[in-house]
Amino acid sequence: xxxxxxxxxxxxxxxxxxxxxxxxxxxxxxxxxxxxxxxxxxxxxxxxxxxxxxxxxxxxxxxxxxxxxxxxxxxxxxxxxxxxxxxxxxxxxxxxxxxxxxxxxxxxxxxxxxxxxxxxxxxxxxxxxxxxxxxxxxxxxxxxxxxxxxxx
Numbered sequence: 788x789x790x791x792x793x794x795x796x797x798x799x800x801x802x803x804x805x806x807x808x809x810x811x812x813x814x815x816x817x818x819x820x821x822x823x824x825x826x827x828x829x830x831x832x833x834x835x836x837x838x839x840x841x842x843x844x845x846x847x848x849x850x851x852x853x854x855x856x857x858x859x860x861x862x863x864x865x866x867x868x869x870x871x872x873x874x875x876x877x878x879x880x881x882x883x884x885x886x887x888x889x890x891x892x893x894x895x896x897x898x899x900x901x902x903x904x905x906x907x908x909x910x911x912x913x914x915x916x917x918x919x920x921x922x923x924x925x926x927x928x929x930x931x932x933x934x935x936x937x938x939x
Contacts, residue, residue, distance in 0.1 A: 837854055838905075
């Protein structure tokens, strides 16, 4: 459905303004769909992001600083989120062997199992882009990357 119909705004000041509003609207639309999938496991998007990051580095643990640098949501309080995940048994932590000031975080078996369950559900997210072919997906990714290049 066209953005104009979705938000009941028949016109925009410019195509630039429409594009920005469309990106923001789409972000929130996708986020809600994603939150619904994650809620089945009782975790937040930030917790899922940390699980995903740790799986990518497994079996090598990461410091909370390394995790924070890789987070999609840079405003997340990584230490607080990790502590909650620790209490829920999704991650483990220990003092870094090479730098006693750092704490190493690793994925537990429970965290891995949760990710496997979510992997099956996350495939439902493919429905979001089901009406785009491979070339369109490549173009979309390229265009989104290009939008972010203006910030650098």
